[in-house]
Amino acid sequence: MSAQASAPAQPEHQPPPCDELKAEESNKPDEPQEQPDTAAAATPAAAAEEEAAQVEITYKSLVLSAHGGYDKVKLQVKKGSPAPKAGEVLVRVKACGLNFADLMARQGVYDRLPSLPVSLGMECAGIVEELGEGVTDRQVGDKVMVLNRFGLWQELVTIQTNHTFLMPGGMSFEEGAAFLVNYITAYMILFHFGNLRPNQSVLIHMAAGGVGTAAVQLCKTVDNITIFGTASASKHENLKENGVSHPIDYRGNDYVEEVRKVSPKGVDIVMDPLGGTDTCKAFNLLKPMGKLVIYGAANLLTGQKKNLMALAKSWWNQFSVTAMQLIGANKAVCGFHLGHLDEELELITSVVTTLLDLYKQGKIKPKIDTMFSFEQVGDAMRQMQEKKNVGKVVLIPDMPKEENATEEEKKDPKGEGKKEETKKDAKGEAKKDAKGEAKKDAKGDAKKDAKEEAKKDAKKDAKEDAKKDTKNEEN
Amino acid sequence: MSAQASAPAQPEHQPPPCDELKAEESNKPDEPQEQPDTAAAATPAAAAEEEAAQVEITYKSLVLSAHGGYDKVKLQVKKGSPAPKAGEVLVRVKACGLNFADLMARQGVYDRLPSLPVSLGMECAGIVEELGEGVTDRQVGDKVMVLNRFGLWQELVTIQTNHTFLMPGGMSFEEGAAFLVNYITAYMILFHFGNLRPNQSVLIHMAAGGVGTAAVQLCKTVDNITIFGTASASKHENLKENGVSHPIDYRGNDYVEEVRKVSPKGVDIVMDPLGGTDTCKAFNLLKPMGKLVIYGAANLLTGQKKNLMALAKSWWNQFSVTAMQLIGANKAVCGFHLGHLDEELELITSVVTTLLDLYKQGKIKPKIDTMFSFEQVGDAMRQMQEKKNVGKVVLIPDMPKEENATEEEKKDPKGEGKKEETKKDAKGEAKKDAKGEAKKDAKGDAKKDAKEEAKKDAKKDAKEDAKKDTKNEEN
Numbered sequence: 001m002s003a004q005a006s007a008p009a010q011p012e013h014q015p016p017p018c019d020e021l022k023a024e025e026s027n028k029p030d031e032p033q034e035q036p037d038t039a040a041a042a043t044p045a046a047a048a049e050e051e052a053a054q055v056e057i058t059y060k061s062l063v064l065s066a067h068g069g070y071d072k073v074k075l076q077v078k079k080g081s082p083a084p085k086a087g088e089v090l091v092r093v094k095a096c097g098l099n100f101a102d103l104m105a106r107q108g109v110y111d112r113l114p115s116l117p118v119s120l121g122m123e124c125a126g127i128v129e130e131l132g133e134g135v136t137d138r139q140v141g142d143k144v145m146v147l148n149r150f151g152l153w154q155e156l157v158t159i160q161t162n163h164t165f166l167m168p169g170g171m172s173f174e175e176g177a178a179f180l181v182n183y184i185t186a187y188m189i190l191f192h193f194g195n196l197r198p199n200q201s202v203l204i205h206m207a208a209g210g211v212g213t214a215a216v217q218l219c220k221t222v223d224n225i226t227i228f229g230t231a232s233a234s235k236h237e238n239l240k241e242n243g244v245s246h247p248i249d250y251r252g253n254d255y256v257e258e259v260r261k262v263s264p265k266g267v268d269i270v271m272d273p274l275g276g277t278d279t280c281k282a283f284n285l286l287k288p289m290g291k292l293v294i295y296g297a298a299n300l301l302t303g304q305k306k307n308l309m310a311l312a313k314s315w316w317n318q319f320s321v322t323a324m325q326l327i328g329a330n331k332a333v334c335g336f337h338l339g340h341l342d343e344e345l346e347l348i349t350s351v352v353t354t355l356l357d358l359y360k361q362g363k364i365k366p367k368i369d370t371m372f373s374f375e376q377v378g379d380a381m382r383q384m385q386e387k388k389n390v391g392k393v394v395l396i397p398d399m400p401k402e403e404n405a406t407e408e409e410k411k412d413p414k415g416e417g418k419k420e421e422t423k424k425d426a427k428g429e430a431k432k433d434a435k436g437e438a439k440k441d442a443k444g445d446a447k448k449d450a451k452e453e454a455k456k457d458a459k460k461d462a463k464e465d466a467k468k469d470t471k472n473e474e475n
Numbered sequence: 476m477s478a479q480a481s482a483p484a485q486p487e488h489q490p491p492p493c494d495e496l497k498a499e500e501s502n503k504p505d506e507p508q509e510q511p512d513t514a515a516a517a518t519p520a521a522a523a524e525e526e527a528a529q530v531e532i533t534y535k536s537l538v539l540s541a542h543g544g545y546d547k548v549k550l551q552v553k554k555g556s557p558a559p560k561a562g563e564v565l566v567r568v569k570a571c572g573l574n575f576a577d578l579m580a581r582q583g584v585y586d587r588l589p590s591l592p593v594s595l596g597m598e599c600a601g602i603v604e605e606l607g608e609g610v611t612d613r614q615v616g617d618k619v620m621v622l623n624r625f626g627l628w629q630e631l632v633t634i635q636t637n638h639t640f641l642m643p644g645g646m647s648f649e650e651g652a653a654f655l656v657n658y659i660t661a662y663m664i665l666f667h668f669g670n671l672r673p674n675q676s677v678l679i680h681m682a683a684g685g686v687g688t689a690a691v692q693l694c695k696t697v698d699n700i701t702i703f704g705t706a707s708a709s710k711h712e713n714l715k716e717n718g719v720s721h722p723i724d725y726r727g728n729d730y731v732e733e734v735r736k737v738s739p740k741g742v743d744i745v746m747d748p749l750g751g752t753d754t755c756k757a758f759n760l761l762k763p764m765g766k767l768v769i770y771g772a773a774n775l776l777t778g779q780k781k782n783l784m785a786l787a788k789s790w791w792n793q794f795s796v797t798a799m800q801l802i803g804a805n806k807a808v809c810g811f812h813l814g815h816l817d818e819e820l821e822l823i824t825s826v827v828t829t830l831l832d833l834y835k836q837g838k839i840k841p842k843i844d845t846m847f848s849f850e851q852v853g854d855a856m857r858q859m860q861e862k863k864n865v866g867k868v869v870l871i872p873d874m875p876k877e878e879n880a881t882e883e884e885k886k887d888p889k890g891e892g893k894k895e896e897t898k899k900d901a902k903g904e905a906k907k908d909a910k911g912e913a914k915k916d917a918k919g920d921a922k923k924d925a926k927e928e929a930k931k932d933a934k935k936d937a938k939e940d941a942k943k944d945t946k947n948e949e950n
Contacts, residue, residue, distance in 0.1 A: 288819055
């Protein structure tokens with residue numbers, strides 16, 4: 001079963017053909033890596049020179065070789081000369097965005113990938129290094145953002161030009177890597193499906209995440225929107241700074257009650273990335289003429305690996321609605337998935353144009369949570385999956401040593417706070433998952449699977465944490 | 476079972492209390508009726524005078540006394556002095572609109588009515604004759620359109636002022652009676668749920684009906700909309716005149732194929748008043764980011780009376796959609812029912828304001844199909860239920876003798892064409908209903924019911940037709 005089981009097969013843009021060299025994965029950020037000289041490759045002449053001097057160039061790529069935990073995405077050093085075909089450009093990637101779909105892909109619950117092994121990554125930002133035949137709308141040296149179904153977590157990518165978008169002046173590569181997926185998603189949900197208008201109200205789940213942050217900023221471009229945002233209490237200051245009128249701690253409180261205290265009739269739009277029973281709650285929270293936009297199933301991600309219990313539960317609790325329920329309540333239910341819009345490039349381009357205008361006017365600005373090096377991809381995924389992030393998690397192929405720390409780590413150099421929180425959360429959640437869920441819902445095999453997986457996850461997480469802590473303390 | 480089984484109970488606006496006098500129903504338009512002198516009642520002073528002179532005034536009312544066929548809505552002459560309460564006005568009704576909900580109410584498949592007997596009618600237009608206490612925003616003599624859940628098919632109605640809307644100069648009472656329900660419905664479907672934007676495409680079922688006609692005109696207010704409209708072939712000239720780009724005869728052709736010939740990827744919006752399997756077809760016909768708006772179940776209306784077979788079939792084929800289907804396809808499904816929005820008067824008022832601006836700019840204009848006198852309410856309902864209308868069917872309490880003919884009747888004074896068509900249709904459909912449906916789907920009691928109902932309907936229809944024909948020929 002996959003999260004989007006009904007998706008039709010579609011032609012795929014293949015990553016550049018090349019020989020693959022499997023490198024040992026490393027979590028040590030200071031371990032030396034082969035890194036091509038990017039400065040020398042900034043012009044075609046220089047690139048040609050370099051190519052002559054060094055026939056076999058190499059580049060880093062983050063490859064998913066098997067479904068499973070954080071360790072299944074491995075750093076590889078690829079060998080070869082990716083050359084753009086007609087209509088394509090070669091882009092040297094400077095920063096990549098991490099998205100929920102990447103996490104689901106790793107677990108094997110995402111149907112928009114070709115068969116493994118495959119380089120992950122739906123978005124990145126970088127510099128055009130070479131033009132394929134017939135390309136006239138891009139130039140070598142252009143800074144571009146790139147959107148694709150997969151294959152963008154690499155130092156070098158070849159890509160059709162209509163998948164690239166020129167970055168405006170003043171936008172950093174990190175911002176570029178944090179822009180497309182989150183803002184396109186939030187924009188299309190709020191404006192194409194949600195039809196957001198002045199004086200309305202919106203409930204944004206995971207309001208501190210990448211899409212959540214983008215959505216809050218976009219709501220602020222419309223007059224007098226009441227914004228409800230759920231996130232753990234520690235993020236509420238950030239939510240308020242970003243513009244959330246009513247931050248709600250979904251852990252300690254019933255968010256439905258909290259919303260009704262302010263808006264007894266409910267809200268006009270609910271953005272639902274959670275799935276399962278939260279989708280039913282969302283539907284009931286809509287005002288007449290309200291719109292529920294479901295755009296994910298984050299509730300599926302309850303551990304490192306595909307959780308059969310969570311899948312079974314999600315399947316069992318899957319939201320379903322009839323014509324009569326919709327008519328009787330004057331409500332709309334919409335499903336959104338950017339990964340299934342990859343053939344709608346004209347539509348996407350028009351949305352990006354609008355978004356870039358808003359960016360230039362200073363109305364929207366990506367918020368970067370943490371930058372991780374390619375080597376730290378496991379930590380990056382954990383940061384997002386455990387919902388520790390406030391804003392976007394970004395991967396950098398070529399991280400300079402001094403930048404190799406998160407904002408949190410800078411404040412708390414030994415990582416004591418994070419360590420404690422992570423351990424507590426991981427153990428608590430795993431135990432809860434195994435006991436609570438298994439007791440309540442499981443039958444036979446599913447029960448057994450859940451317990452075993454949870455036990456294994458908990459043990460492994462604890463071991464990995466302990467190892468990492470030792471390493472961190474050594475550094 | 477009702478069409479909107481899930482609707483919550485809501486407080487009801489009760490029609491004015493009064494004694495009821497049951498009058499014989501009459502289909503003879505020229506039969507004399509007690510009619511109050513409306514000119515004399517045009518000012519409060521005159522009304523008071525009249526009241527003094529004639530204590531007991533009477534007024535006509537169309538009352539549903541039992542669920543069933545066309546004959547179940549009976550003309551009554553009510554006795555009493557309806558007086559507006561605080562916040563209300565008394566309106567002398569000049570024209571009333573007929574809607575699908577009225578037909579469903581008659582059959583007993585509409586849950587928005589209080590218990591029987593009840594005066595039907597969701598919309599009318601007339602003149603304010605008296606103001607209740609505290610009313611400052613309306614004046615005696617104001618021409619108003621009125622919207623209510625029921626009770627407006629009467630010569631006199633008392634109603635809260637926020638259910639009345641001032642008619643613009645130049646609008647006739649017939650237009651006023653054809654404006655609110657159809658245009659509000661079409662507008663909210665196309666713009667609030669559908670979010671119609673330039674260069675999009677729309678499929679409008681029953682495009683020659685009241686909502687259909689309104690929807691086509693509203694589509695024309697947006698640049699470059701491709702409008703597909705279904706209707707029987709005889710109405711296609713009208714559809715083209717109104718602005719339908721591609722009229723489709725749903726009887727002779729597979730409308731899905733016809734749409735795909737022009738728009739291989741499908742359409743952006745489908746307006747679906749049909750229900751059942753047509754709703755599934757509509758969902759499949761949507762482009763990515765497309766919106767299906769279901770706003771009725773006209774497929775339920777297959778005969779004069781509640782058709783158990785049609786209900787069972789509709790229940791069995793009821794459209795239902797899951798979160799994953801929506802996400803995988805990037806589609807939206809919305810349900811609309813104006814009858815369930817009666818507490819959202821602020822929203823409705825803002826929509827009416829927009830619509831009146833469009834009317835004043837000449838961009839929209841109600842199309843009247845036929846005007847029937849109150850005495851002809853059965854014929855009026857038949858005209859709509861058998862989908863003979865092009866535009867709105869209107870009921871007139873006080874029809875001057877010369878206007879007492881439909882456009883069709885004027886062209887075909889003896890009604891030969893209509894008679895033939897009606898007879899053929901009625902018999903054909905009844906037979907088909909009874910035999911085809913019963914054979915295919917029925918079990919036990921349902922089968923028996925369907926056959927008996929169809930037989931009775933066919934016999935009764937034939938008798939009624941024969942009687943009417945004789946009368947028509949006498950006139």
